[in-house]
Amino acid sequence: MAAKVSVSPTSLIDQIVVPGDVVLDLSNMTNQTIKLGSGLHQDNDVISAMRAGKLSFCKPNKYWVESSHKRYIPRPEDHVLGIVVDSKTDNFWVDIKGPQLALLPVLAFEGGTQRNIPKFEVGTLLYLRVVKTNTGMNPELSCTDASGKAALFGPLRDGFMLETSTGLSRMLLSSPTCPVIEALGKKLSFEIAVGLNGRVWVNSAAPRTVIIVANAMMNSESLSVTQQRIMVEKLLAKISD
Amino acid sequence: MEGRLANMWRLTVNESKFVETALQSELRVDGRGLYDYRKLTIKFGKEYGSSEVQLGQTHVMGFVTAQMVQPYKDRPNEGSLSIFTEFSPMADPSFEPGRPGESAVELGRIIDRGLRESRAVDTESLCILAGKMVWSVRIDLHILDNGGNLVDAANIAALAALMTFRRPDCTVGGENGQEVIIHPPEEREPLPLIIHHLPIAFTFGFFNKGNIVVMDPTYVEEAVMCGRMTVTVNANGDICAIQKPGEEGVNQSVILHCLRLASSRAAATTKIIREEVEAYNRERSLQKVKRHPTLAKSEVSGPTVAVKEEYRKSSDQEKAAEISREHVERLKLSPEELRSSKEQEATNFKGGPSNWDPYSEAMDVDSLKVSLASEGDSITKSSSKKKTNGSGNAQKDGGEISVEEVTGDLGKKDTKHKDGEMTLKDAVKPKKKRKNKT
Numbered sequence: 001m002a003a004k005v006s007v008s009p010t011s012l013i014d015q016i017v018v019p020g021d022v023v024l025d026l027s028n029m030t031n032q033t034i035k036l037g038s039g040l041h042q043d044n045d046v047i048s049a050m051r052a053g054k055l056s057f058c059k060p061n062k063y064w065v066e067s068s069h070k071r072y073i074p075r076p077e078d079h080v081l082g083i084v085v086d087s088k089t090d091n092f093w094v095d096i097k098g099p100q101l102a103l104l105p106v107l108a109f110e111g112g113t114q115r116n117i118p119k120f121e122v123g124t125l126l127y128l129r130v131v132k133t134n135t136g137m138n139p140e141l142s143c144t145d146a147s148g149k150a151a152l153f154g155p156l157r158d159g160f161m162l163e164t165s166t167g168l169s170r171m172l173l174s175s176p177t178c179p180v181i182e183a184l185g186k187k188l189s190f191e192i193a194v195g196l197n198g199r200v201w202v203n204s205a206a207p208r209t210v211i212i213v214a215n216a217m218m219n220s221e222s223l224s225v226t227q228q229r230i231m232v233e234k235l236l237a238k239i240s241d
Numbered sequence: 242m243e244g245r246l247a248n249m250w251r252l253t254v255n256e257s258k259f260v261e262t263a264l265q266s267e268l269r270v271d272g273r274g275l276y277d278y279r280k281l282t283i284k285f286g287k288e289y290g291s292s293e294v295q296l297g298q299t300h301v302m303g304f305v306t307a308q309m310v311q312p313y314k315d316r317p318n319e320g321s322l323s324i325f326t327e328f329s330p331m332a333d334p335s336f337e338p339g340r341p342g343e344s345a346v347e348l349g350r351i352i353d354r355g356l357r358e359s360r361a362v363d364t365e366s367l368c369i370l371a372g373k374m375v376w377s378v379r380i381d382l383h384i385l386d387n388g389g390n391l392v393d394a395a396n397i398a399a400l401a402a403l404m405t406f407r408r409p410d411c412t413v414g415g416e417n418g419q420e421v422i423i424h425p426p427e428e429r430e431p432l433p434l435i436i437h438h439l440p441i442a443f444t445f446g447f448f449n450k451g452n453i454v455v456m457d458p459t460y461v462e463e464a465v466m467c468g469r470m471t472v473t474v475n476a477n478g479d480i481c482a483i484q485k486p487g488e489e490g491v492n493q494s495v496i497l498h499c500l501r502l503a504s505s506r507a508a509a510t511t512k513i514i515r516e517e518v519e520a521y522n523r524e525r526s527l528q529k530v531k532r533h534p535t536l537a538k539s540e541v542s543g544p545t546v547a548v549k550e551e552y553r554k555s556s557d558q559e560k561a562a563e564i565s566r567e568h569v570e571r572l573k574l575s576p577e578e579l580r581s582s583k584e585q586e587a588t589n590f591k592g593g594p595s596n597w598d599p600y601s602e603a604m605d606v607d608s609l610k611v612s613l614a615s616e617g618d619s620i621t622k623s624s625s626k627k628k629t630n631g632s633g634n635a636q637k638d639g640g641e642i643s644v645e646e647v648t649g650d651l652g653k654k655d656t657k658h659k660d661g662e663m664t665l666k667d668a669v670k671p672k673k674k675r676k677n678k679t
Contacts, residue, residue, distance in 0.1 A: 040334040083251045095251055123254040160259040160270065200257070215272050 037064025068167025159203030298388025320367020
């Protein structure tokens with residue numbers, strides 16, 4: 001069943017792969033340790049793609065498939081934006097665009113005790129961290145970092161939230177800073193929070209700035225670096241008139 | 242239940258607050274002005290009567306089909322027009338498969354009212370046989386992506402599909418004059434529907450207790466707005482339908498303002514639809530012209546080629562399209578008759594030389610052979626006469642290549658025949674000479 005790899009595996013890096021593509025053949029890579037990320041699957045001696053996207057490689061040994069989705073699959077330690085759906089005695093039910101609703105324990109806040117349980121109305125936007133994603137269970141979230149500090153997590157007030165794809169939010173988070181944000185930041189002052197689940201929150205003093213930034217980011221998804229810069233320059237020139 | 246909860250789209254407090262505050266300063270979330278329309282693109286499918294409309298993110302597909310049915314008893318000489326909506330769960334997680342939801346029914350009703358009750362489509366022309374057979378036109382609207390303002394997009398999709406729809410031509414005939422003959426598209430050009438005017442729907446969203454009016458609301462705005470009104474108008478400024486759902490009351494002046502806005506926009510949207518349909522029709526007719534010359538070449542008929550050229554010209558002149566089509570049909574009929582008569586001639590003509598073929602199995606050949614044996618020279622002369630007649634016929638036909646081939650064949654057969662005669666005579670003469678010598 002294992003189809004022979006006709007091309008050398010290294011040539012597939014940074015190429016588009018589709019589900020079923022044999023990405024790596026382990027039989028000729030003995031004495032090596034590799035780490036597989038999302039979208040890859042090991043079947044005996046072959047590693048095949050399970051999702052369509054770009055095969056990425058990071059030195060020394062990490063492989064994963066980079067793709068863009070409208071739906072988010074939760075992974076531990078991801079920073080996401082969630083919307084409060086319901087509040088129960090022990091947990092808040094939070095929508096993080098995943099296949100299931102996530103649970104946010106009422107005590108998962110900095111210095112959280114039964115006495116100072118926060119009150120969130122339905123529809124509150126929260127910046128959160130995914131803690132656990134066990135199969136068959138709802139993912140668990142937290143409003144603190146690993147050391148129990150609040151560290152910017154918590155409710156986001158005002159501003160505007162836009163729904164994008166996971167690919168775009170990853171692009172916005174990439175380092176060096178995404179050209180759109182960089183170019184916009186030179187002229188405008190705004191505040192953003194990007195969740196890996198494809199939600200971006202933008203805030204600024206003027207609603208006009210929020211709209212400009214939000215639309216510039218939405219339009220940048222399929223553009224190259226230079227195209228992004230040109231787009232932002234044109235946009236800024238238009239609004240300065 | 243929980244799974245469905247996770248799939249629902251939710252509006253955050255931040256968004257609803259922001260949309261309202263931004264609208265206070267006349268700003269919209271997607272950067273448009275209050276009365277700006279999103280970008281409208283119309284595409285057409287390969288078949289007649291299919292359209293795909295994109296209004297910003299909203300994506301709607303329209304498909305028109307027709308069927309022959311018995312008319313309603315109270316309207317024996319009118320066809321019917323019905324609208325069906327399909328809200329795919331792919332478009333929006335809140336759409337559930339199966340039974341049409343409230344929004345699906347409402348959308349269908351608004352479009353139905355705009356199209357049918359304003360008598361935009363001429364239903365009387367859909368009658369084939371009064372009281373017995375009429376065309377029932379069905380419009381299917383598939384929502385492929387919901388980016389807000391489904392009504393407007395679906396309405397445009399329905400119009401575009403109706404305008405490009407062609408129904409097969411049919412005539413009443415038979416012994417008792419009650420039989421309906423449907424002509425396939427190869428035989429007769431399918432007919433378009435008669436559309437008197439284009440009723441175009443415009444949806445307005447109301448915010449801040451009806452004080453702020455917004456045209457073409459997006460998905461987010463639809464979730465935030467307190468009221469909605471759909472106005473269906475045509476380019477002449479006639480109001481075809483109004484739908485005002487939602488509990489929020491709206492001032493009379495606001496409604497009048499919306500009506501004015503709608504009728505000022507209607508002309509532009511009508512123009513876009515008409516231009517797209519025209520471009521599509523032109524492309525269709527050009528494709529048809531490309532297809533026909535190959536047929537013409539193989540069948541060899543001068544007059545029909547000329548017809549096609551004329552047809553091409555007519556297709557370019559879109560305004561006179563229908564009249565010219567009828568004209569072409571009439572023309573087509575006559576060349577077909579001509580062709581059939583010529584074909585008969587051609588078969589006879591082909592039969593001519595085959596009679597002279599000694600190896601053919603035709604009945605005439607034997608008798609001719611007998612006659613040949615009896616009087617050789619005279620018949621060869623008649624054969625040459627026949628040959629000239631035949632070639633004359635061929636030239637009349639106008640198929641030069643075929644004429645050359647046939648004449649070539651004739652020549653070959655004749656020479657063969659003459660050779661045969663010569664050899665016989667040659668064989669006889671020396672005998673006589675020998676006899677004389679001896």
